Amino acid sequence: MAVKDYLRERFFPHMWCPGCGHGTVLNGLVHAIEKLGMSKNEIVMVSGIGCSSRISGYVDFHTMHTLHGRALAFATGIKLSKPELNVIVPMGDGDALAIGGNHFIHAARRNIAMTALVMNNRIYGMTGGQYSPLSGYGTIATTAPYTNIDQGFDVAALSMAAGATFVARTTVYHVHEVADLIQQAILHDGFSVVEVLSQCPTYFGRHNRLGGPVEMLQWFKDNTTRIGSKAAAENPELIQRGIFMQADKPEYCTEYDKIVEQAMAAAKA
Amino acid sequence: MNSQLRFVQGNEACVEGALYAGLEFFAGYPITPSTEVAEHLSRRLPQRGGKFIQMEDEIASMCAIIGASLTGHKVLTATSGPGFSLMQEALGYAVMTEIPCVIVNVQRGGPSTGIPTHIAQADVNQARWGTHGDHAIIALTASSHQDVFAMTVEAFNMAETYRTPVVLLFDEVVGHMREPLLLPEPGEIPLVERLKTSVREGVDYHPYLPREDGRLPMADFGGVHRYNVTGLYHDMWGFPSDNPKVVHGLIRHLVDKIENHVEQIARYKTFYLEDARTVLVSYGASARTALHVVEGQRKRGQKYGLLELQTLWPFPTEVVAEVCAKAERVIVVEMNMGQICREVQRTVRDPGKVFLANRIDGVLITPTDVRQVLRLIAGQGV
Ligand SMILES: Cc1ncc(C[n+]2csc(CCOP(=O)(O)OP(=O)(O)O)c2C)c(N)n1
Ligand code: SF4
């Protein structure tokens, strides 16, 4: 199937600002799915609320646009009730890790098979530029006009600590990595997290004087490196990209099937 | 006859009713006095291939059952006051997206943590208006285990019929006390199954285009029809819209589909009402007390009657108005500050004849409490 067949073309042009990184995540996602040759009917996308979450409107899957922060909880109900579906859950950084932080760590802990995409632009884009738990110390936001004294999360470390069994990170500058990592995440049988650093030139860029989209993309190029690279060893300040964790652990729905078997046998006995 | 007589708690009667109705998926978070519902279902559901999951909180529980309903399953969650508060945003999502689901709230005293192991009936208005925005809702209740069973089945039936969340407002006393329950035979109580679309694969399916009778056939999420579901105002395809016509049409539809069926949704019981001069209106555990009072007065030759409400929302205005029309006095017996009393007052022609007999201290209202109010009204003092 051609990439554009996965899109709902009638909704384009999309609602994102010119230069927004979120469209690149969409691009990577549909390429990943095209490479996997998946049928549209086997994919459910569940998103929350935010600029990022609007991604679900543009793809021709079963799409559910839910509540701010709660996408993974809805997705858990979908997946457990119909485990044969492939469930993809794109979320903003605020969506996934502020209001939705509790659902995030518990979905990871259960190791329920679904792919969480954290579209991390380090800001609340949709509401106009307030700081998020990923903005980081020393940044400026409309609600941190002096400076942000909130420390940020490391999404990869948090995901691993919570029990996610596939954890990866890249940026929208690294378009092919986006597609490749999402592809691997979808194939993974367990809870997978792909953090994609994305730019919000409209708010994060402007408030923090990071220039336009081009400069922000350049920043991703200059400030990240592959896990285990020489550059990483030399400069620990660099943000690492790649797969941090890929482990085999019992998957929740598969385990629940065993409970069903056990309960049915006990009921008969 | 393989009907079974069981001696159970009200919460178990609810579980039996839910399973009878075809429950397939439960998500919940423990809270007194509703926990037994989750405990029993964790054992019973997988025995029939159903799914049970204990979520990280009530917000997640409510979201999870909505997701599971969308894939074509009958779903339930059970909670009590604090958890019911947490569920309100997602409950509104189910209203907006018209996804059938049943929410049990075994009421305890509030606000806040309140009085967890004691009875109250103070979430009546929360069930009606807990989530933000204009909307309609169905809320049912019951005073005995046989009725808990029946109302639970009704809740599932109404959820499917009207594509809406239905709230079961039980209370601590009914939830925890034990009494006999006669399990009906399969087929004895009719069940409403999900109305599924007959639109074939490859043909355009409109998830939010009501049929002429106002009903919306569903397509299982993950099946052959792909569509969008959103809590935003949406068009017939389920895509966001802020077109004033679409917005107006949808809110009207959400309210009308329930408010135009008040009569069909009304469930109630009547006791000695034919010639009643004094009418008691009550529901839940309080109705047991009220019935005791009515029967006592009848023995003394006093013309007392009882209207026991089982549908609280939409409020059965016509039934209440008719029953109360000929009464000299109407006493609403409930365990809150007058939440249903207020509804009755604005329903009857002469609100001055409506009085509240209540108790708000976590102790089940007694016949003595009610009789004291009756004496006060009659000007006879305590
Ligand atoms: C319960 C609730 N609280 C607040 C909001 C308002 N809100 C909408 S999106 C958003 C933040 C979006 O930020 P993020 O998740 O990072 O996504 P982005 O827009 O940056 O892609 C907020 C606070 C809401 N919709 N619901
Ligand atoms: S506000 Fe930021 S995140 Fe939202 S669309 Fe614009 S650039 Fe993208």
Ligand SMILES: [Mg+2]
């Ligand atoms: Mg953001």
